[in-house]
Amino acid sequence: MKNFKGKVLFLDRSDINTDEIIPAKYLTEITKEALKPYLLEDLSLPGFDNTDDIKGKTVVITRENFGCGSSREHAPWALEVNGINVVLAENFARIFRQNMYNCGMFAIDLPKEKIDFLFDNYSGEDTTIEIDLEKDLILVSSPNKSDVIEFKVGEFDKTLVKEGGWIGYADKNY
Amino acid sequence: MGKTIAEKIFDAHRVNEPFPDTHVLRLDRVFCHEITTPIAITDLMARGMDRVFDPTKIKAVIDHVTPAKDSKTAEQGKILREWARRNEIKDFFDIGRNGVCHAIFPEKGFVRPGYTVIMGDSHTCTHGAFGAFAAGVGTTDLEVGILKGVCAFHFPKTIKFELEGKLKPGVYAKDLILFIINQLTVNGATNMVIEFTGSVVDEMSMESRMTLCNMAIEAGGTSGICYPDMVTVDYLWEFIKDEFDSKEAALEEYSKWKSDDDAEYEKIYKLDISNLEPMVTFGYKPDQVKSVKEMEGTKVDQIYVGSCTNGRIEDLRIAASVLKGKRISDDVRAIVSPATPAIYSMALKEGLIEIFQDAGFCVTNPTCGACLGMSNGVLADGEVCASTTNRNFNGRMGKGGMVHLMSPATAAATAIEGKIVNSELYQG
The missing domain is CATH 3.30.499.10 (Aconitase, domain 3)
Known part of the structure; x- marks a missing residue:
């Protein structure tokens, strides 16, 4: 299994599309590692700097419809090679969400009030998140406070995370 | 309770349901292009699993950057080309014979009513114009599709558009789908199939139906779908004429790929589009x-x-x-x-x-x-x-x-x- 504990990158916007996560001009790369410098290069978000803001982050928290647009799995790969294995959002585009689980990564849907709570109480702080896969809990903390948030994902999603992705599971079962 | 066309296609292709609401479907078509397939190919090679489930059901094309513009895009083409040869994929469209995937694959008659289709390309929803369930997927789903001929889906609910009236001169399928996306929003059909029905669609060519279905993904939709009819049969006839005695016989067979009148929908939009203006x-x-x-x-x-x-x-x-x-x-x-x-x-x-x-x-x-x-x-x-x-x-x-x-x-x-x-x- 991948690492599901670390520092949080808050992206306060809805409808962040896959062209913003990894622009099409980099789709000519044929290794995942080559995508590393280009993650979120075209993100339209005032004040965001993709050369500095991503460093050392493991979790992204964002708003609605994250990963809409193209089917490119380069979007989860660009996150993965930067050490980001978890995205929390109100909801995701279908293909992006499936791509995350197919790579053994977490794309967790949370109700709007929980996402609002995280933005209101933790954005701008040095925030850490840990996913407890067995208890379905998100442990969130900053230097002076902490909270526990329940989450729910399907059995299939969880199995893919535990198996490290869809290839291994499919090869065994089909 | 009746069933939607998507439910009927799921029922006809379900291999199993390993977890609640996880439907593993048998695939009729796996389409490939040079941008999202090479990493699947190199991964299969690294795993010692460089094989395909059925070379006749896999179709491949170089279309995104062609002729190659630099060494990297030339390498992507080379990986796809050599893989197609190695695995005896006959329907591989190289430079000179290649075209945009969602135009050339329908043109070759590769998509039929009732089919399941995946491709590592979000606009795969285009092929739903033929009454197929056609979904864009990522490279891992594509890789499993190539290797095993299956793909897992959560069950998609359906939004139905009943489009009545007559498009004004100068107003086309593109204007209509832009209007529909505006109504749905970019997230309004996520995890859902969009059915396009009604007299407006009945009168449309296959080209126009493909334009409608092509942009289903821009509202988040898994697949656009139109019901097969005589327009569909006419378009496919040169490819299916050996399978049926007559066009009427083909139509009768394909007519089973249609939603029941009492099928359950997430939402039904009834629109008279007679006053629709050109949109941008x-x-x-x-x-x-x-x-x-x-x-x-x-x-x-x-x-x-x-x-x-x-x-x-x-x-x-x-x-x-x-x-x-x-x-x-x-x-x-x-x-x-x-x-x-x-x-x-x-x-x-x-x-x-x-x-x-x-x-x-x-x-x-x-x-x-x-x-x-x-x-x-x-x-x-x-x-x-x-x-x-x-x-x-x-x-x-x-x-x-x-x-x-x-x-x-x-x-x-x-x-x-x-x-x-x-x-x-x-x-x-």
Whole structure:
């Protein structure tokens, strides 16, 4: 299994599309590692700097419809090679969400009030998140406070995370 | 309770349901292109599993950057080409025979009513125009599809559009789908199938139905779907004539791929589209749509006619009918990319290529190129493109560029005027 504990990158916007996560001009790369410098290069978000803001982050928290647009799995790969294995959002585009689980990564849907709570109480702080896969809990903390948030994902999603992705599971079962 | 067409296709293809609401489906078609397939191929090779489940069900094309523009894109083509040869995939379309995937695969008769289709490309929803369940997937799903011929889906709910009335002259499927995306929003059909039904769709060509289904993904939809009818049978006839005694027999067989009257829908929209105006996008999201009238006078630098949305022969005929005997504005440049070699040949025979060239258009070979800012018409920072493509995302056709999505007719009139125009040229 991948690492599901670390520092949080808050992206306060809805409808962040896959062209913003990894622009099409980099789709000519044929290794995942080559995508590393280009993650979120075209993100339209005032004040965001993709050369500095991503460093050392493991979790992204964002708003609605994250990963809409193209089917490119380069979007989860660009996150993965930067050490980001978890995205929390109100909801995701279908293909992006499936791509995350197919790579053994977490794309967790949370109700709007929980996402609002995280933005209101933790954005701008040095925030850490840990996913407890067995208890379905998100442990969130900053230097002076902490909270526990329940989450729910399907059995299939969880199995893919535990198996490290869809290839291994499919090869065994089909 | 009746079933939707998507439910019927799921029922006919379900291998098993290993977890609640996880349906593993048998695949009839796995389509591949050179951008998302090579990493699947190299991964399969690294795992010692360089094989395919059925070479006759896998179809591959080089379309996104073709001819190759540099060493990297040449390498992507090479990986796909050698893999197709190694695995005896006969339907591989290399340079000279290649076209935009969602135009060339239907043109070759590869998609039939009731099929399940996946491809590592979000616009795979296009093929639902044939009454198929066709979904874009990522590289891992594609890899498993290639290896095992299966793909897992959560069950998609369905949104139905009942489209009645008659499109006004100069108003096309593109205007209609832009209007529909505006109604649904970019997230409104996520995890759902969109059915397009009603007399408006009944009267549409397969090309127009493909334009509708192509942009289902821009509302988040898993697949667009139209019910198969005699228009579908006519389009497919040269490929299916040995399977059926008559077109009527084919229609009878295909008619089972239709939703029941008492099927359950997430939502039903009943729209009379008789007053629909030509539409165009503004901003960076495909649901940001206004009438062309409201956007009139917006200056553009480039016009692009092509793509899996609007690069088919019908689209070229419409654009050429507006351009005939006219010149594009000195202030703009214009590009047309016929989506397949067959479309290019037809356009040549019909005199359309001459009309485009006389008007001042650059005619390129079939490719996806400019639509996603990869080649053949990338924008410079601050430039504006009037485009018949499907996405107006920030930087989509080039970093710092702005894209206005519109019909081929509006794009052609915009080329003549040098600015977005609601022209009598195409509204008779």
